[in-house]
Amino acid sequence: MKPFNHKDAKTLAEAKTALAGGKAAIIAGGTDLIGQLKDNIFCQYSDGRYGKLKAGAVPPVYPETLVNIKTIPGLDSIKEEGGMLKIGAATKLSDIAANKTINQKYAALAQAASRVASPHVRDMGTIGGNIAQLHRCWYFRKPENRFPCVRKGGTQCYAMTGDSRYHTIFGAVNMCLAVHPSDVAPALVALNAKIVTDRRMVEAENFWDVKNPGNTVLAVDEIIKEIQIPTPPTGAKSAFQKFAIRKSIDFPIVNCAVMVAGKESRICLNAVAAKPYRATKAEAVVAGKKIDEKLAEAAGEAAVADAKPLAATKYKVQIAKTLVKRALNAAV
Amino acid sequence: VYSLIDIPTNSNLGIWQGEHFMSDNEINTNEGGGFNRRSFLKSAGVVVAGGTLGAGLTLTQKEAEAAAGPATPATITSYRCSIDRMEFNTYDMLLRHYDEAHKGAIHPVTVKFKVNGKDQEVLIEKNWTLQRTLQMKLGLSGAKQMCDRGACGSCTVIINGRAVLSCTTLAVECAGKSIETVEGIAQNPKWKPLIDSYCKWDAMQCGYCTPGFVVSAKALLDKNPNPSEEDCKQALAGNICCCGTYPRHPTAIREAAPLITGGGA
Numbered sequence: 001m002k003p004f005n006h007k008d009a010k011t012l013a014e015a016k017t018a019l020a021g022g023k024a025a026i027i028a029g030g031t032d033l034i035g036q037l038k039d040n041i042f043c044q045y046s047d048g049r050y051g052k053l054k055a056g057a058v059p060p061v062y063p064e065t066l067v068n069i070k071t072i073p074g075l076d077s078i079k080e081e082g083g084m085l086k087i088g089a090a091t092k093l094s095d096i097a098a099n100k101t102i103n104q105k106y107a108a109l110a111q112a113a114s115r116v117a118s119p120h121v122r123d124m125g126t127i128g129g130n131i132a133q134l135h136r137c138w139y140f141r142k143p144e145n146r147f148p149c150v151r152k153g154g155t156q157c158y159a160m161t162g163d164s165r166y167h168t169i170f171g172a173v174n175m176c177l178a179v180h181p182s183d184v185a186p187a188l189v190a191l192n193a194k195i196v197t198d199r200r201m202v203e204a205e206n207f208w209d210v211k212n213p214g215n216t217v218l219a220v221d222e223i224i225k226e227i228q229i230p231t232p233p234t235g236a237k238s239a240f241q242k243f244a245i246r247k248s249i250d251f252p253i254v255n256c257a258v259m260v261a262g263k264e265s266r267i268c269l270n271a272v273a274a275k276p277y278r279a280t281k282a283e284a285v286v287a288g289k290k291i292d293e294k295l296a297e298a299a300g301e302a303a304v305a306d307a308k309p310l311a312a313t314k315y316k317v318q319i320a321k322t323l324v325k326r327a328l329n330a331a332v
Numbered sequence: 333v334y335s336l337i338d339i340p341t342n343s344n345l346g347i348w349q350g351e352h353f354m355s356d357n358e359i360n361t362n363e364g365g366g367f368n369r370r371s372f373l374k375s376a377g378v379v380v381a382g383g384t385l386g387a388g389l390t391l392t393q394k395e396a397e398a399a400a401g402p403a404t405p406a407t408i409t410s411y412r413c414s415i416d417r418m419e420f421n422t423y424d425m426l427l428r429h430y431d432e433a434h435k436g437a438i439h440p441v442t443v444k445f446k447v448n449g450k451d452q453e454v455l456i457e458k459n460w461t462l463q464r465t466l467q468m469k470l471g472l473s474g475a476k477q478m479c480d481r482g483a484c485g486s487c488t489v490i491i492n493g494r495a496v497l498s499c500t501t502l503a504v505e506c507a508g509k510s511i512e513t514v515e516g517i518a519q520n521p522k523w524k525p526l527i528d529s530y531c532k533w534d535a536m537q538c539g540y541c542t543p544g545f546v547v548s549a550k551a552l553l554d555k556n557p558n559p560s561e562e563d564c565k566q567a568l569a570g571n572i573c574c575c576g577t578y579p580r581h582p583t584a585i586r587e588a589a590p591l592i593t594g595g596g597a
Contacts, residue, residue, distance in 0.1 A: 003438045006458040006504045027502070034461070034500040035481045068505055094494075118570025120485055120548070123494040124501070248569035249483055 001037045005065040009072055012198050012223055018067045019221035025063035026223060028070055028090050029125035031117070032133040037062070039143040042152065053153045060152065060213070069223065076126075078102070083231050089128030089224040093184070094119070096127060106229060108238035108257040108331075112187035115242045118249040128224040130184045131195070131207065132216050135274065136251055137167065137178035150175045151212045166253065169309040169316045170273035174211040177310065178274060181251040185276045186268040187240055188227065190257035196226040208275030236261030239330035241323045254316055256323040260331045263288045267303060267327075269320055279303035282324055296328040407453045414440055414457060423455075443507045447472070448516030456503050463487040463498035466513060474514035474543040475499075485571030488544040488551075489513050495551035497570075514543035517550050525591035526550065526584075533584040537575035545571050549585045558589055 007024075009015035018024050027033055036042070042060045069075060075090040078099050085106060087096065096102055097114035116122055116130060134140075139147040139158035148154035159167050159177040167177040188195075188204040195202045202217055210217055218224070232238065238259040244250040252271040259266045265286050267279040282303035289295055300321040307317045410419045411426040415434050420426045423442055430439040444453045447470060454469040463480075466472040466489070475498045478486035482500035489498045490512040517523045526549060536542040545568060552559055552567035559567070564582035 001459040001461075003457065003459050005438055006441075006502065008505075027505075030502065030505075031482050031497075031500050034502070037459075038480060066502070070505070092494075118483075118485065119567060120488060120495055120497045120570040121482060124482075124496045249485075249572070 001034070002040070002062055004037075004063055006068065007065055008068045012072060012225065015067050015069050015072065015223055016198060016221050018065060019223070022220040023061065023063060024065040024067050027066040027068050028129045029092070029121075030129075031121050031125045032129060033066075036134065036141075039141065041141055041143065041145055043145045052155060053148055054155055070126075075225070080231075085229040085231065087127055087227045087229070089226060090126045091128075092123060093125050093127060093130060094122040097122065105232060106187075106191055106238065108187040108190055108240040108259060109184065109229070111240035112183045112242075112255070112257060115240070115255075116183045121249070127184055127227060130182050131188065131227075132218065132224060133182060134215055135176075135178040135212075136181040136271075137176075138163070140178055151178060153213055163312065164310050165312040166251075166271075167310060167313055168273050169304070169307045169313050169320065170277055171308045173274040176212045176274065178212075179271045180208055180273070180275055181271055182276075183240075183242060183252060183255055183270070186255055186257040186270040187238075188229070189268040189276045189278055190238060190259045190266045191229050191232065192259075192266060193227055193229040195224060196228055198223045198225050201228075205276075205278060212274070232259060233261045233264065236264070237331040239327045241327040241330065243319050243323060254319045254323055256320070256327045258324070258327040258331050260286065260291060260328065267299070267324060269303065269324070272307075272316060272320055279324065281305050286328065291328050291332045293329065296325040299328055300325040406451055408442060408455050411440075411455055441504055443504055445506045445508060446510040448512060448519070449510075454503070458502070458504050460503045461499050462489065462491075462501040462503045462506055462511070465503040466498065466511075472513050472515050474518075475547075476540055476543060478540065479572075483572070484541070484544075485548065485568075486541050486544040488547040488571065490547060490551050490554075493551075493554065495548050495567075495570075512547070512550075514547050517546060522592060523550060526553070526588040529584040529588035529591075533580045533587070535577050535580035535584045536573075537577055541571060541573045541575075545573070545581055549581070553585070553589060553592060557592070559585065561586065 007018050009018060019026065025033060040062070042062060070090055075088045076092065077088045078091055078095065079086050080101055085102070093113045093116050097110055099110065103110040113122065116125065135151065137159060139149050139162065140151050145152065147158045150157050157172065157175050157177055164177055168179055193204040195204055195207050197218065199222060206217065208216055236259055238257065240255065240257045242252045242255040244252050254269060254271050256269050265283050267282045268276050269279055270276045282299040285299045285302045286295060303324040304317045304321050309317050411423050412419050413426060413429055415437060418429060420429060427439060430437060438458060440455050440457050442453055442455050444451065446452065452470060454465055456465050456469060463475050463477055466475055475489050476486040477499060478484045480499050482497045485497065487497055487499040488495050491506065491509050518527055526546065530546060548568050548571055552564065556563055561582045564585050568581055
């Protein structure tokens with residue numbers, strides 16, 4: 001890694017001051033960030049061999065300072081109060097996966113947290129970092145910025161002409177085919193969570209609603225403070241399913257979280273588009289009905305009705321369909 | 333085997349511009365307090381790819397202690413500028429030197445933590461990972477650099493009771509924490525049954541990943557003294573062995589579990 005400064009923030013205000021100017025980055029678990037820095041994916045390399053940046057584009061730069069937010073007290077708590085589950089942004093994923101309340105009432109979140117990467121990564125990675133991690137695409141993540149793609153301010157998406165087998169099935173956003181790889185994200189969308197930053201509250205559904213090169217709606221000096229999940233209505237059940245090539249230490253090919261609560265059912269897929277994809281058509285199919293094998297299958301069909309897969313990602317449509325079915329069956 | 337027992341040198345680490353590296357000679361003479369793995373291997377008289385564990389070979393107590401407790405000074409004796417290699421007696425003098433000679437440059441920091449129960453103080457760059465600090469500054473080469481991206485588990489250490497990856501942990505963030513490495517586990521008589529069981533069941537081939545597996549297994553047995561096979565698989569899910577020794581690990585751990593009693597943490 002290139003040299004950088006390191007600052008332990010004691011309060012949110014201190015962290016915010018250090019972040020202002022856009023030359024610093026937040027480090028919590030560091031499992032995504034340290035990899036980015038080691039691979040130097042944002043290096044300014046561009047000799048024009050593989051493409052050029054757009055005129056006037058300002059690609060992200062290597063951070064001069066890392067601001068450690070693990071040292072802010074109270075940012076890693078799990079508590080239930082006022083009909084809300086409140087999870088501090090720096091709460092470790094393993095703590096979420098092991099928490100009793102979350103396992104009982106918010107099963108999808110516990111299951112999702114327990115399927116992230118490996119036990120070691122879950123003991124380091126935080127929920128805030130998991131939802132704010134950068135997109136996954138092997139061209140975007142290629143070390144030394146070998147492919148200056150649209151997500152970095154370039155002019156083309158290399159996956160369009162290259163290998164796109166792990167990419168989107170719901171179309172490109174601003175020419176980029178990369179997918180959001182978070183396991184926790186669909187669970188938060190399905191459970192209707194709200195993401196509280198130091199200055200506002202964002203619905204989980206809208207948290208990733210930006211065009212690239214943006215990743216989340218967060219401003220450069222904005223910090224996720226807390227994740228709030230309303231207590232599901234009585235009788236509601238949730239479940240999470242993930243398909244990956246390896247059982248552990250792997251990103252999802254497709255994952256799916258559902259919450260079944262009478263008319264309020266929510267179904268969310270991830271790793272199929274640039275942001276977690278809420279399958280509203282599938283929700284309409286199951287709304288207010290008793291879920292059985294047939295209905296779950298119909299919901300699976302409806303979830304991928306709008307899919308526009310690439311030639312190489314047609315298989316993901318089948319997986320998405322099946323995961324919706326399995327998740328619904330698991331939530332009954 | 334030769335490449336495995338060679339300490340990484342400038343050729344494969346010094347890829348970033350502006351970072352300052354020690355040569356192999358300097359590691360030998362200055363950083364590890366006269367101890368490194370090569371001298372350990374020489375003195376132990378065996379070539380053990382895994383550093384502390386070898387196929388069919390159990391460590392004697394003396395060897396284990398030699399691996400765990402190198403003659404590293406617990407405090408820093410000399411503060412060296414990483415740009416022009418000048419030595420200073422105090423940290424303040426080093427900072428003053430940076431102020432005068434390298435204005436605006438990022439200076440090294442001192443970090444105190446506890447490694448295998450022993451208080452340590454090291455002078456490191458802020459961008460150093462814990463794995464690198466353990467290896468380069470303390471001569472503890474048990475936590476291996478393999479993928480260096482947090483995807484293989486070879487660099488597993490236990491920090492404050494959690495088994496984590498030292499290649500993706502910044503050493504500056506470990507200040508005040510208690511770190512256990514495979515050397516500390518091998519040295520502790522309490523965990524001898526685990527090491528012996530690993531050797532008995534030959535749960536290794538090249539042995540490069542084995543320290544990571546042993547640390548993960550220790551972290552599992554700390555939480556769950558009587559793990560099922562499924563528990564073992566879950567706990568070791570973050571460790572990758574390219575020789576494919578996976579089925580033997582649960583056997584080795586489960587056989588050792590009832591034998592591990594008392595004798596300190």
